[in-house]
Amino acid sequence: MKYTSKQTSTDPGKQRLPRTLTIIGLTVTLLGSSMITSTPSLLPVKHAEAATSQQTKQADTSYNLFIQRLQKPATIGWARATLVNRIDEFTPAQATLAVLKLENAYNRYWTTAMEQLIEPNLQQAISEISKPGMTMLTAAGQVKKKEHRLILTDLAYMGYKLEVTEGTYHPVVDYKSFKVFNPYIKPDIRDYINIMAAETDQPTSEDAGLIIGWDELLNRTLAMEKFLNTYSSSNRRMLMQEWYDRGQMYVFHGIENTPLFEYGTLTIDPEASSAYHNALSSHTEVEIKNSQLLTHLQTYLQLIEKNGGKNSPEIVSFLKQYSL
Numbered sequence: 252m253k254y255t256s257k258q259t260s261t262d263p264g265k266q267r268l269p270r271t272l273t274i275i276g277l278t279v280t281l282l283g284s285s286m287i288t289s290t291p292s293l294l295p296v297k298h299a300e301a302a303t304s305q306q307t308k309q310a311d312t313s314y315n316l317f318i319q320r321l322q323k324p325a326t327i328g329w330a331r332a333t334l335v336n337r338i339d340e341f342t343p344a345q346a347t348l349a350v351l352k353l354e355n356a357y358n359r360y361w362t363t364a365m366e367q368l369i370e371p372n373l374q375q376a377i378s379e380i381s382k383p384g385m386t387m388l389t390a391a392g393q394v395k396k397k398e399h400r401l402i403l404t405d406l407a408y409m410g411y412k413l414e415v416t417e418g419t420y421h422p423v424v425d426y427k428s429f430k431v432f433n434p435y436i437k438p439d440i441r442d443y444i445n446i447m448a449a450e451t452d453q454p455t456s457e458d459a460g461l462i463i464g465w466d467e468l469l470n471r472t473l474a475m476e477k478f479l480n481t482y483s484s485s486n487r488r489m490l491m492q493e494w495y496d497r498g499q500m501y502v503f504h505g506i507e508n509t510p511l512f513e514y515g516t517l518t519i520d521p522e523a524s525s526a527y528h529n530a531l532s533s534h535t536e537v538e539i540k541n542s543q544l545l546t547h548l549q550t551y552l553q554l555i556e557k558n559g560g561k562n563s564p565e566i567v568s569f570l571k572q573y574s575l
Contacts, residue, residue: 309340310340310341310342310345313333313337313340313341314341314345314349316333316337317330317333317334317337317349318330318349318352320333321352321353321356324360324363327356327357327360327409327410328405328408328409328410330353330356331353331408331409331410334349334350334353334432335431338432338435339435341435343435343436343437344437346432346435346436347436347437347440350429350432350436350440350444351440351486351487353410353429354424354429357409357410357411357424358424360409361422361424364406364409364411364422365421365422367402367406368402368406368420368421368422369419369421372396372399373394373399373402374419374420376394376395376396376399377390377394377413377420378418378420380393380394381415381420385413386407386412386413387403387406387407387411387412387413387422388403388404388407390403390413391403391404391407406422410424410425410428411423411424411425412424412425412427412451414454416457416458417457417458423451424447424451425451426444426447426448426450426451426452427448427451427452429444429447429448430444430445430448432444433445438482439478439481439482439485439486439487440485440486440487442474442478442481442482443478443485443487443491445474446471446474446475446478446491446494449471449474450471450494455468455471455498455501456501456506456509458508459506459507459508460506460507460508460509461501461505461506461509464522464526465520465522465523465526465527466526466529466530468498468501468502469502469526469527469530469548470530471498472495472498472499472501472502472544473542473544473545475491475494475495475498476495476542476543476544478491478495479491479492479495499544499575500575502544502548503547503548503551503570503575504570505520505523511523512561512562516561517561517562518560518561519555519560519561519562524552524555524560527548527552528552530545530548531545531548531549531552547573547575550569551566551569551570551575554566554569
């Protein structure tokens, strides 16, 4: 088997400036008989309000420019550049929403991007220069035909990365490049991006087989479980649930070309067994109890050991009982 966040919630556009009114009381006794008290100054408040208004206006202007450029496929790259260069002017809410809208734009355009990339002559041109880890922009610089260079360059500047699955080159949203936005966005979307970046940087599976180790598979699935347990109302909760369900299936079953139990002997993969036992050993009983995934895994391994390291009807019944 091959195996194959400066976080801050402070935003310059919405930072609260002091609104306390400074009152300076000056008591002066003149010749022992006169007392003068100064009038409270309103200038600090006026200055604060003016500054806040200016920052809000700047944030809105930058955000609206981003939204305007995001409306057309031809300017998605400009929208991305606008977000990279001006996100520090956005409020946290604007920054978070902008990142989600950018992701949505990528996903909407993906079919068109795939249709462009799937063209047989372009596929052949890429295969002739392909090297492991080759980027979309690198490929654009090496293909011979101008029309091919333009397609690859446009997709690269939009924010897609080049991947190959079963010999077919295809575009993938480059979530790793989204990490530049992490200091400005809300925690749930920051954590979502980190999870997705790990997956797109090195996919869990390819050609119906795992291309990461069992330990990394379990760690990624635990990160997804933590997301679901932490963010009950996140905009990306439903999507993360889908990823978690898939990860959980891989943990307890493996995948077609990398099954958890070896075909024929029905014996658990020794590397999977070792990785799972090590993972459980590295967590306290409280941590295991607070994780449904680890709790089920602990019982699962106990049942497997009870049956001599092999699958059994009792194990199958356990998996059905908990819909694993």
